[in-house]
Amino acid sequence: MEGSWYYYKYRRFIKWLGLYLALAGPGIIVMVADNDAGGITTYAATGAKFGFNLIWFLILLGPVAYVVQEMTVRLGAVTKRGHAEAIFDAFGSFWGWFSLIDLGILDFLTMVTEFIGMTAALKIFGVPPILTVIGVSILMITIFMHGRYWTWEKVVLLFCGLNLIYVPAILLIHPDLSDVTKGLIPSIPISGFTGDFFFFFMANIGTTIAPWMIFFQQSSVVDKGMTEKDISFGKFDTAVGAFLTIVVAISCVILTGTLLFKPGGIDIESAAQAAIAIKGSSPIVGFALAIGLFDAGLLGAMCISLASSWAMGEVFGWAHSINNKVSEAPMFYVFYFLSLIFAGIVVIIPGAPLVLITLFVQVVAVTLLPAALVFLLLLLNNEEMMGKYKNTLMQNILGFLIVFTIIIVSTLYALSVIFPEMFK
Amino acid sequence: MSGDSIKSDPEKRKMIDYVDDRYAKDRVSYVLRGWRKAINDINKKYSKPRLKMTPLVRFSLFALRLYLIMLVVILSYKFYTMVR
Numbered sequence: 001m002e003g004s005w006y007y008y009k010y011r012r013f014i015k016w017l018g019l020y021l022a023l024a025g026p027g028i029i030v031m032v033a034d035n036d037a038g039g040i041t042t043y044a045a046t047g048a049k050f051g052f053n054l055i056w057f058l059i060l061l062g063p064v065a066y067v068v069q070e071m072t073v074r075l076g077a078v079t080k081r082g083h084a085e086a087i088f089d090a091f092g093s094f095w096g097w098f099s100l101i102d103l104g105i106l107d108f109l110t111m112v113t114e115f116i117g118m119t120a121a122l123k124i125f126g127v128p129p130i131l132t133v134i135g136v137s138i139l140m141i142t143i144f145m146h147g148r149y150w151t152w153e154k155v156v157l158l159f160c161g162l163n164l165i166y167v168p169a170i171l172l173i174h175p176d177l178s179d180v181t182k183g184l185i186p187s188i189p190i191s192g193f194t195g196d197f198f199f200f201f202m203a204n205i206g207t208t209i210a211p212w213m214i215f216f217q218q219s220s221v222v223d224k225g226m227t228e229k230d231i232s233f234g235k236f237d238t239a240v241g242a243f244l245t246i247v248v249a250i251s252c253v254i255l256t257g258t259l260l261f262k263p264g265g266i267d268i269e270s271a272a273q274a275a276i277a278i279k280g281s282s283p284i285v286g287f288a289l290a291i292g293l294f295d296a297g298l299l300g301a302m303c304i305s306l307a308s309s310w311a312m313g314e315v316f317g318w319a320h321s322i323n324n325k326v327s328e329a330p331m332f333y334v335f336y337f338l339s340l341i342f343a344g345i346v347v348i349i350p351g352a353p354l355v356l357i358t359l360f361v362q363v364v365a366v367t368l369l370p371a372a373l374v375f376l377l378l379l380l381n382n383e384e385m386m387g388k389y390k391n392t393l394m395q396n397i398l399g400f401l402i403v404f405t406i407i408i409v410s411t412l413y414a415l416s417v418i419f420p421e422m423f424k
Numbered sequence: 425m426s427g428d429s430i431k432s433d434p435e436k437r438k439m440i441d442y443v444d445d446r447y448a449k450d451r452v453s454y455v456l457r458g459w460r461k462a463i464n465d466i467n468k469k470y471s472k473p474r475l476k477m478t479p480l481v482r483f484s485l486f487a488l489r490l491y492l493i494m495l496v497v498i499l500s501y502k503f504y505t506m507v508r
Contacts, residue, residue, distance in 0.1 A: 091485070092473040093466065316462055367495055374484050382475060407491075418502050 024237055025153040026220035029303065030069060030213050031241025032160040035248045036300025037117020037271070038110075038361070039207040040293050043249045044274040046200050047256030049265040052183030054200065055250055059184070061208045062246040064402050066239055068209050068373065069217055071380050071399065073234035074389045076221030079379075083218040084311035087375050090382070095371070100315055102368040107212050107308040109361045111343035114304065116354050117297035119347055120272035124279070124290040133344035140302060140340060145333070149223055149322040156302055162295045164244070166251035169288040175258040183257075196265075202413035209406055211368040212307040214376060219310035223321050228389065248292075255289060301340070309336040359417050366414040373403040 035043075046054055072083065079086055084103065088096030118136055119129035143155050189197060217238075226234055252271075259278050260266050268274045271293045279286025306322075312335050313320020319329035326333045346352055377399050380391045391399060416422050475481060 088466070088470040090473060090475040093470040095485070096466075096470055315466060363499070367492065370491055371488055374488060378475065378481055378484060381480075384476075385474075415498070418498065 021154075021157065023233065024157060024240075026217055026224060027069065027073065027234055027236075027238030028241035028244065029153065029156050029160060029299075030217045030220070031065060031238065031245045032163050032248070033156075033216075033299040033303040034065065034208070034210065034213060034245050035163060035252075035296055036110075036304075037114050037121075037293060037297035038300075038358075039249070040252060040296045041117070041268075041271040042200075042203045042207045043252035044256045044271040044289070045268040046204060047253035047258075048260040048268040048274060049196065049200060050189050051257040051261040051265075052180055052254065053187065053189045054204065055180070055183035055253060056186045057201070057204065058246055058249045058253065061204065061249075062242045064205075064406075065208050065245065066242040067395075067398050067402050068376070068406075069213060069238050069242070070235050071376050071391070071395075072214050072218040073221055073226070073238060074231055074386070075376065075379055076218040077226045077228055077231050077234060078386055078389050080222055081218075082222055082310050082314040083215045083372070083376070085314035086218070086379055088315055090379055090385070091375060095375070096315065099368065099371060099375070100311055102364070102371075103211060103215060103311055104308055106361070106364045106368055107304045108339055108343060109357055109364060110210070110212065110304050111301055111339060112346045112354070112357050113361055114297040114301040115344050115347040116358065117271065118294050118301070120270060121275070121290045121294035121297065124272060124275055124287070130348050133348055136298060136301070137340055137344050140298075140305070141337060143302070144306075144322070144336060145326060147323065147325045152322050153224070156299065159295055159299050159302070160244070163248055163292065163299060164251075165288050165292045165295070166248055166255060169285050169292075170251050170254050172285055173255065173258050173282060175254050180254060191264075199413075199416055202409050202416065205406060205409045206362065206365070206413045209369070209373075211365060211372045212304045214372050215311050216303050216307035219307065219314065223310070223323070231389065252289075252292070255285065259285065301343070305336055305339050305343075308339055309333075362417045363414050366410050369410055370407040373406065377403055 043058075075086065076082070081089065084096070084100050087099045115133060115136070119132045122132045123129065143152060146152060146155075191197070221234060255278070256268065256274050259282060260268070260274060268277075271289065275286050275289040275293065277286075278289055309332055310320055312318070313329070313332045316331070318331040320332040321329065324332070346357070347354065377391070377396075380386060380399070381396065383390050
């Protein structure tokens with residue numbers, strides 16, 4: 001009798017899961033894509049440097065990302081406008097152009113870093129960078145040109161699923177559970193509050209919220225046709241995404257914390273370097289890390305290029321929906337293809353300053369992130385625009401606290417990139 | 425007169441090149457004019473911010489301007505020290 005009750009519950013759960021997956025996105029996509037190539041590198045380096053010491057901190061970052069992204073769901077569903085268009089409309093053309101141009105530059109540079117991650121990951125399997133760039137470009141264009149938002153979203157969801165590859169990889173390495181549990185308790189490493197620790201602290205916050213995420217989610221809410229009645233689902237979807245993004249981040253830290261960390265910490269320059277180091281002792285896990293890095297870069301590139309194309313379409317008044325065919329929205333597609341192809345070309349140019357580009361992304365990000373976040377909060381407090389969906393007092397307290405902290409920390413992080421000796 | 429004979433005549437060739445050049449320049453200026461018009465239209469459409477300029481909004485925008493000026497100063501300083 002009890003067995004059949006469990007079976008009934010199981011069937012109900014499977015039905016619910018199927019229904020959820022049919023409706024899921026864009027919250028889950030933006031959150032999982034937040035763990036892009038740069039994010040995975042940060043987590044891999046964090047685990048190699050501090051072991052499990054910063055797991056508690058990563059858990060805190062989930063709700064932080066949720067609070068910010070949840071606001072974009074409400075704003076998009078109520079105003080039916082993307083973030084770029086909303087900024088133009090609410091704050092005038094000066095702030096509009098500033099945001100649009102900054103977003104374009106930042107997204108392009110970030111796309112280049114995604115290609116760097118993807119080429120480095122596939123190099124481990126012996127694939128030359130030029131083949132990776134061509135293959136990825138063809139794959140992304142094929143997925144994008146299907147002409148239906150729903151199809152695009154479900155294909156991207158599959159890649160989101162692949163991002164969870166780090167979870168089964170953990171099962172293969174048998175980490176010390178008591179050590180992992182200790183990492184859940186807030187503490188700082190034995191070495192104390194050093195410059196290195198502060199740098200990693202800032203880097204992890206820096207990867208939690210990126211400007212493209214705000215623009216992407218608000219535009220995709222509009223493209224998907226979500227309305228006020230879909231807000232609760234959008235919030236749930238974003239919460240699931242926030243949970244998954246933290247699962248991936250923690251899994252990555254556990255992987256490198258178990259296999260690479262030694263007392264005093266090890267410096268890792270990139271996730272690909274971590275994958276190569278791990279491959280020696282545990283080939284399957286090393287390959288899993290490389291596949292995960294490739295997938296993270298691909299997800300990031302898919303979402304980031306779309307964020308810019310949507311923003312340009314909104315402002316210039318071009319047709320800008322994935323539901324449009326190429327002939328119906330030519331400029332939207334041309335912009336998408338060009339940004340994709342140029343970012344790929346930069347990576348394969350011999351002697352291109354890729355390290356400089358990677359560092360420059362952090363600097364450009366702090367010119368846009370504070371503005372995008374402040375605009376988001378101001379828009380969410382506008383009763384005329386938001387009606388009953390405007391921020392409550394509690395949401396404002398949390399929102400202002402989080403936005404203020406992110407601005408301070410990401411600025412310090414950018415300063416540490418500009419002046420590397422600053423926190424040593 | 426065949427196409428080959430036109431191409432072999434230097435005077436006519438020069439004229440064809442001139443017309444081609446003018447046509448290309450016209451195309452470029454046409455595209456540029458189109459972009460300029462689009463930008464002007466956008467500027468006109470969003471010339472007045474829709475959001476009411478409450479003290480909070482004014483202060484936030486002022487703080488953002490200060491922040492960006494600070495970043496420009498820091499980056500200029502970095503550039504200056506790098507060049508020096």
